[in-house]
Amino acid sequence: MFKPRLYAPGPVEVPPQVLEATARPVVHHRTAAFKELFLRTREKLAEVACVPGDDVLILAGSGTAGFEAGLLACVPKGTKVVGIDAGKFGERWVKLARGYGYEVVTLKLSWGRAADPEAVRTLLKEHPDVSAVMTTHSETSTGVLHDVQAIAEVVRETAPDALFLVDTVTSLGVAELRPKDWGFDGIFSGSQKGLMTPPGLAFAWLSERAWARTENLNPTFYLDLRKERKQQGAGQTAYTPAVSLIAGLEVALDMLLHEGLENVWHRRETLNRAVLEGAGTLGCRPYAQRVSPAVAALYVPEGVAAPDIVKGFSARGMRIAGGQDDAKPVLFRPSVMGYADRYDALIVVAALEEVLLELGQNVSPGQGLAAALNVLG
Amino acid sequence: MFKPRLYAPGPVEVPPQVLEATARPVVHHRTAAFKELFLRTREKLAEVACVPGDDVLILAGSGTAGFEAGLLACVPKGTKVVGIDAGKFGERWVKLARGYGYEVVTLKLSWGRAADPEAVRTLLKEHPDVSAVMTTHSETSTGVLHDVQAIAEVVRETAPDALFLVDTVTSLGVAELRPKDWGFDGIFSGSQKGLMTPPGLAFAWLSERAWARTENLNPTFYLDLRKERKQQGAGQTAYTPAVSLIAGLEVALDMLLHEGLENVWHRRETLNRAVLEGAGTLGCRPYAQRVSPAVAALYVPEGVAAPDIVKGFSARGMRIAGGQDDAKPVLFRPSVMGYADRYDALIVVAALEEVLLELGQNVSPGQGLAAALNVLG
Numbered sequence: 001m002f003k004p005r006l007y008a009p010g011p012v013e014v015p016p017q018v019l020e021a022t023a024r025p026v027v028h029h030r031t032a033a034f035k036e037l038f039l040r041t042r043e044k045l046a047e048v049a050c051v052p053g054d055d056v057l058i059l060a061g062s063g064t065a066g067f068e069a070g071l072l073a074c075v076p077k078g079t080k081v082v083g084i085d086a087g088k089f090g091e092r093w094v095k096l097a098r099g100y101g102y103e104v105v106t107l108k109l110s111w112g113r114a115a116d117p118e119a120v121r122t123l124l125k126e127h128p129d130v131s132a133v134m135t136t137h138s139e140t141s142t143g144v145l146h147d148v149q150a151i152a153e154v155v156r157e158t159a160p161d162a163l164f165l166v167d168t169v170t171s172l173g174v175a176e177l178r179p180k181d182w183g184f185d186g187i188f189s190g191s192q193k194g195l196m197t198p199p200g201l202a203f204a205w206l207s208e209r210a211w212a213r214t215e216n217l218n219p220t221f222y223l224d225l226r227k228e229r230k231q232q233g234a235g236q237t238a239y240t241p242a243v244s245l246i247a248g249l250e251v252a253l254d255m256l257l258h259e260g261l262e263n264v265w266h267r268r269e270t271l272n273r274a275v276l277e278g279a280g281t282l283g284c285r286p287y288a289q290r291v292s293p294a295v296a297a298l299y300v301p302e303g304v305a306a307p308d309i310v311k312g313f314s315a316r317g318m319r320i321a322g323g324q325d326d327a328k329p330v331l332f333r334p335s336v337m338g339y340a341d342r343y344d345a346l347i348v349v350a351a352l353e354e355v356l357l358e359l360g361q362n363v364s365p366g367q368g369l370a371a372a373l374n375v376l377g
Numbered sequence: 378m379f380k381p382r383l384y385a386p387g388p389v390e391v392p393p394q395v396l397e398a399t400a401r402p403v404v405h406h407r408t409a410a411f412k413e414l415f416l417r418t419r420e421k422l423a424e425v426a427c428v429p430g431d432d433v434l435i436l437a438g439s440g441t442a443g444f445e446a447g448l449l450a451c452v453p454k455g456t457k458v459v460g461i462d463a464g465k466f467g468e469r470w471v472k473l474a475r476g477y478g479y480e481v482v483t484l485k486l487s488w489g490r491a492a493d494p495e496a497v498r499t500l501l502k503e504h505p506d507v508s509a510v511m512t513t514h515s516e517t518s519t520g521v522l523h524d525v526q527a528i529a530e531v532v533r534e535t536a537p538d539a540l541f542l543v544d545t546v547t548s549l550g551v552a553e554l555r556p557k558d559w560g561f562d563g564i565f566s567g568s569q570k571g572l573m574t575p576p577g578l579a580f581a582w583l584s585e586r587a588w589a590r591t592e593n594l595n596p597t598f599y600l601d602l603r604k605e606r607k608q609q610g611a612g613q614t615a616y617t618p619a620v621s622l623i624a625g626l627e628v629a630l631d632m633l634l635h636e637g638l639e640n641v642w643h644r645r646e647t648l649n650r651a652v653l654e655g656a657g658t659l660g661c662r663p664y665a666q667r668v669s670p671a672v673a674a675l676y677v678p679e680g681v682a683a684p685d686i687v688k689g690f691s692a693r694g695m696r697i698a699g700g701q702d703d704a705k706p707v708l709f710r711p712s713v714m715g716y717a718d719r720y721d722a723l724i725v726v727a728a729l730e731e732v733l734l735e736l737g738q739n740v741s742p743g744q745g746l747a748a749a750l751n752v753l754g
Contacts, residue, residue, distance in 0.1 A: 068598045
């Protein structure tokens with residue numbers, strides 16, 4: 001018997017008290033009870049996103065819906081935008097923008113690389129007329145955390161009129177993220193990652209200068225942030241909200257705020273580093289040049305196929321992610337960004353030891369665990 | 378003490394076993410377990426929609442997302458379409474289409490009226506070049522069930538090339554609906570009505586001839602039925618699915634299929650008629666010319682304000698809907714389309730008796746209940 005354990009970079013393990021809240025009887029969305037729940041949840045979400053008091057919009061949809069809504073809300077179609085494409089999700093936003101007729105200039109990086117702010121500067125000097133710069137913060141496909149604070153500064157200096165739009169799907173509630181202090185114009189995220197809630201909700205925040213550009217633009221009918229902002233400020237939504245998921249979200253936000261945001265960031269960074277260090281002693285090098293706390297992206301040791309590692313975890317009831325596209329044979333990605341404590345990090349390393357032994361690697365039991373414990377203190 | 382009871386035309390009362398399923402630990406969407414759940418659920422959904430074996434797509438979003446996805450998937454922008462506008466939702470699809478640059482000809486009816494198939498014929502004779510006809514089946518805002526079977530026939534006869542797209546948000550799993558036998562080209566619905574699941578899922582089905590027209594069209598990035606069809610046939614989705622809601626949906630579909638679709642339709646028609654007849658003896662006339670089983674749309678008696686009736690129900694723990702827009706002062710709308718049996722219909726009538734008495738109406742206690750029981754048998 002193995003307990004099922006979700007150690008994938010989303011959806012993540014959801015705390016039982018969050019699951020319980022999603023299973024409460026459905027509250028009608030036109031009642032005072034929902035309005036209060038919704039306004040409270042929005043307020044807490046804004047705190048977790050470090051934009052206290054601001055409008056963070058909650059949509060029924062996945063994270064992709066949030067990014068689409070955000071781009072179309074404040075960047076005119078047909079204009080030139082820069083997309084930082086360093087993995088599956090950076091690539092997605094480039095495709096999204098091309099599909100809508102934006103002229104997209106890409107900063108294309110090989111997988112595992114972090115965007116160099118100076119390379120962004122060089123590109124923006126060639127294209128000072130861009131209307132927006134799009135990037136992921138935590139690129140889940142490669143485990144890279146881009147230095148969005150430094151990139152934001154470069155954007156402000158080099159292309160001061162460009163909006164800086166950031167996919168924070170696996171960084172919100174996971175890595176330090178200060179959209180206002182750092183001068184972002186938009187963040188877009190989802191419920192099933194650092195916010196420890198089942199999938200089905202998207203989130204969007206825009207800066208005041210981004211909101212000022214939303215006039216006269218044509219977003220889609222369903223994903224219309226201006227329409228949502230008008231409704232959500234009054235505790236309503238443009239279309240029927242996913243009430244049950246919102247009830248769960250509030251409980252998860254309470255947990256994060258109770259622990260304290262900086263503690264949460266610290267915990268997640270430590271747990272992820274423990275997995276990386278433990279795996280390192282077992283011959284698995286980190287894949288990411290600049291590590292995101294959302295996921296431990298790891299190269300397989302010589303002679304091991306990544307899908308076999310994923311299968312080995314699976315045989316123990318554990319779901320981790322493999323690599324995508326070209327990285328499939330060499331990359332595996334356990335994640336402890338969900339409802340996880342130090343013992344989860346140890347479990348991941350213990351299972352990795354067992355799996356590598358099974359696959360014929362020269363591992364002495366406890367070797368990875370010792371390294372992980374050294375990080376965990 | 379009053380138990381909370383949801384008698385609104387959506388979201389509806391969700392069975393506890395469905396709520397329980399939504400609260401199970403989240404299953405990762407790239408696992409065999411999810412794939413099986415998803416394929417099973419799609420198959421059952423297709424049965425409930427009377428399109429067994431066909432692709433019914435499941436999206437994370439509200440019903441509006443489904444209709445937007447469907448229209449943009451198979452009807453070229455800029456072409457002429459007919460919209461039957463006989464209430465809040467018919468009006469929404471007209472706005473949606475206008476927003477995307479379709480030339481929309483409306484069949485505008487006063488609220489409470491059902492679309493006359495012959496009026497549709499006359500309109501289509503003037504506009505034989507339309508690419509699509511859009512209507513609601515059950516217009517929730519007025520309680521009308523349009524005769525979509527007859528309208529479909531008229532469309533086929535008068536404008537054989539036009540696609541017939543039907544909003545079935547409050548008819549799917551509620552009223553008789555046979556999209557294939559009746560010659561529809563698309564139905565679009567949501568989870569929180571007849572399917573007794575919390576809000577957050579949209580559904581879309583297209584006919585083969587509608588699918589054949591999806592080539593070279595530009596839907597939105599997030600709501601792209603072609604992309605979804607390719608993925609969903611293999612048990613996957615284009616973007617992270619709302620796993621928990623899908624788990625709940627399967628349980629609800631099992632309940633409906635176990636009862637038998639025709640029995641479900643019969644039950645819902647009977648319960649709704651019991652409410653209407655009971656209310657009728659209390660001086661509340663039906664608002665709808667042709668009654669939808671999804672909702673008992675009722676005129677207030679002379680001298681009573683509809684919001685006071687809604688408040689009276691609310692004081693008893695019951696949520697019903699009032700009227701929208703101009704109908705606000707005169708219309709109230711209890712609904713027993715959710716998880717409801719004969720005793721729920723009686724409860725609604727009993728509460729209405731009490732509320733009308735409180736509001737000074739001349740009602741003898743039990744008078745409405747006797748009429749309702751007469752219907753229930």
